[in-house]
Each structure stands twice: as structure tokens, then as C-alpha cells.
Amino acid sequence: MIESCVTVSLVSQAKGGPFVYWDDLALACEQAASMGYDAIEIFPPSVDSVPVKTLRQLLSEHNLRLAAVGTGGGWVLNKWHLCHAEARVRQQARQFISRVIDLAGDFGASAIVGSMQGRFEGEMTRDQALDWLRDGLFELGEHAKQYGTPLLYEPLNRYETNLINRASDAVEFLESIKTEHVRVLADLFHMNIEEGSIADAIRTYGSRLGHVHFVDSNRRAAGMGHIDFAPVVTALKETGFAGFASAEALPLPSSEEAARQTMVAFKQYFGAQGPA
Numbered sequence: 001m002i003e004s005c006v007t008v009s010l011v012s013q014a015k016g017g018p019f020v021y022w023d024d025l026a027l028a029c030e031q032a033a034s035m036g037y038d039a040i041e042i043f044p045p046s047v048d049s050v051p052v053k054t055l056r057q058l059l060s061e062h063n064l065r066l067a068a069v070g071t072g073g074g075w076v077l078n079k080w081h082l083c084h085a086e087a088r089v090r091q092q093a094r095q096f097i098s099r100v101i102d103l104a105g106d107f108g109a110s111a112i113v114g115s116m117q118g119r120f121e122g123e124m125t126r127d128q129a130l131d132w133l134r135d136g137l138f139e140l141g142e143h144a145k146q147y148g149t150p151l152l153y154e155p156l157n158r159y160e161t162n163l164i165n166r167a168s169d170a171v172e173f174l175e176s177i178k179t180e181h182v183r184v185l186a187d188l189f190h191m192n193i194e195e196g197s198i199a200d201a202i203r204t205y206g207s208r209l210g211h212v213h214f215v216d217s218n219r220r221a222a223g224m225g226h227i228d229f230a231p232v233v234t235a236l237k238e239t240g241f242a243g244f245a246s247a248e249a250l251p252l253p254s255s256e257e258a259a260r261q262t263m264v265a266f267k268q269y270f271g272a273q274g275p276a
């Protein structure tokens with residue numbers, strides 16, 4: 001079964017980023033539940049900033065689950081990432097992600113490595129950067145194992161990383177990581193830029209797929225851009241994907257409208273009850 005999810009950013013410095021809800025966790029949970037969402041995904045500045053008790057109460061009160069927790073706060077606020085030239089910074093990136101895995105794991109949720117994968121520049125070679133990323137994802141995937149939740153690795157488009165942008169390269173890279181506990185996050189916005197066919201790319205991911213950022217070509221809510229969702233959803237169903245389709249969209253024209261529009265699209269493509 002595919003479940004519906006909506007994103008909530010708790011990072012004020014990321015203002016303008018592609019998150020449906022901002023800052024107000026209580027309001028986000030209330031609206032998400034009233035629209036029929038199954039879960040929320042949060043993007044916190046750090047683990048210590050997450051109001052764990054309040055979050056647990058809100059999820060329980062609104063019968064929502066926590067689907068995933070982003071780690072990009074480590075990049076946005078500290079410029080840490082997993083293939084940084086300095087060993088000390090790479091280690092800080094691993095510790096940051098490791099703590100997010102612990103936080104998310106206690107909720108049965110996954111941590112996401114997106115911008116924290118980094119990029120290579122200056123003297124560094126691409127192979128060196130990929131070696132460091134591979135080592136980091138291996139160690140962190142093995143750390144996530146104890147929670148029964150995979151670590152989610154998100155390939156990004158060429159303007160956000162020069163490491164891996166396409167499904168075929170991502171699958172080859174993942175096969176070189178000797179752990180079962182890293183899965184792919186397929187973000188339809190990134191894929192729309194990089195892939196010849198988003199549906200074919202989803203089939204390429206197949207059983208490696210762990211989470212979807214369900215969003216349109218212009219980072220607005222599904223249905224507000226030009227992605228043809230029917231073949232994409234068919235491919236998701238064919239692969240047997242049973243994770244969350246999460247609205248990671250700009251809050252346009254407003255948070256509430258972006259959330260509502262995504263739910264309209266979910267019902268249109270997945271059926272009357274939303275994703276299923």
C-alpha cells in the first residue's frame with residue numbers, strides 16, 4: 001500500500017524551500033489530518049530542536065504517522081556533508097545524520113540523505129567523493145538497521161549535486177554499498193530534470209525504492225506543473241512500492257492550497273481513498 005504524506009519544515013533559514021508547511025507543527029498536523037493524510041515528513045534544523053514529546057502527542061491526537069526526517073539542516077546551517085574534503089567535517093556530517101536516524105527510528109521513520117550527500121570540487125576527484133559517500137551511507141545504513149527502517153538516499157538534479165543524478169547511475173552506486181539498509185528516495189522534480197522517462201526510472205529503481213517526493217515539474221503541488229502522473233503512478237504500482245508518497249512542494253499559492261491540491265492529485269491517480 002502506498003500512503004500519503006506532507007512535508008513540514010522547522011528550519012526558518014530554509015525559507016523559500018520546497019516544503020508545504022512551515023514552523024507551525026500543530027497547524028500542519030491539524031490540516032494534514034483533516035485532509036486525510038496518513039503521515040507527515042519533517043525537516044528540522046537539528047535533532048535537539050525537535051519537540052519530541054509535542055510531536056508524539058500531535059501524531060497521536062491526529063492519528064498521523066511520522067514517515068521520514070530530513071537531514072539537510074546539517075548542510076543548510078553548518079555546511080557539513082558526507083564527502084567534504086576535511087575528515088572532521090565528514091565526521092560531523094555522519095554524526096548529525098546518525099542522530100537523525102535515532103530520532104526518526106524511535107518513531108518507526110526513516111532519515112533522508114539529500115543535500116548532505118554533498119558534491120566534489122577543487123582538487124577532489126569524483127571517485128574520491130563517491131568513496132566517501134559510499135562509506136558514509138554504508139555505516140549509516142547499518143546504524144538504521146536496528147530500527148527496521150531503511151536509510152533513504154535521494155539522488156538530486158545536476159544543479160544540486162555533481163555526484164549522481166540519474167536512476168541508472170544511482171542503482172549501480174547502490175549495488176556497490178554492501179548493506180540492505182539503504183533505499184532510494186525518488187523525487188519527481190529532480191527526475192523530471194534528469195530522466196528521459198520518470199516511469200522508466202521508477203522501474204529501474206524497482207524494489208530499491210523506499211520513498212517518493214510526489215511533486216510537479218516546477219516544484220509546485222502535483223497538478224500545478226506539467227508532469228504526466230498517470231504513467232508514473234502506474235510504474236509505482238507495478239514495482240509493488242509500499243512506502244510513502246510525500247508532498248515536497250512549494251507552499252504556493254499557500255500551504256493549505258498546496259496540501260489540498262496534492263490530495264486532489266492523490267485521489268485522482270491512486271483512487272478515492274487517496275494512495276492505496
Ligand SMILES: [Mn+2]
Nearest residue numbers: 154187213248
Ligand atoms: Mn526531495
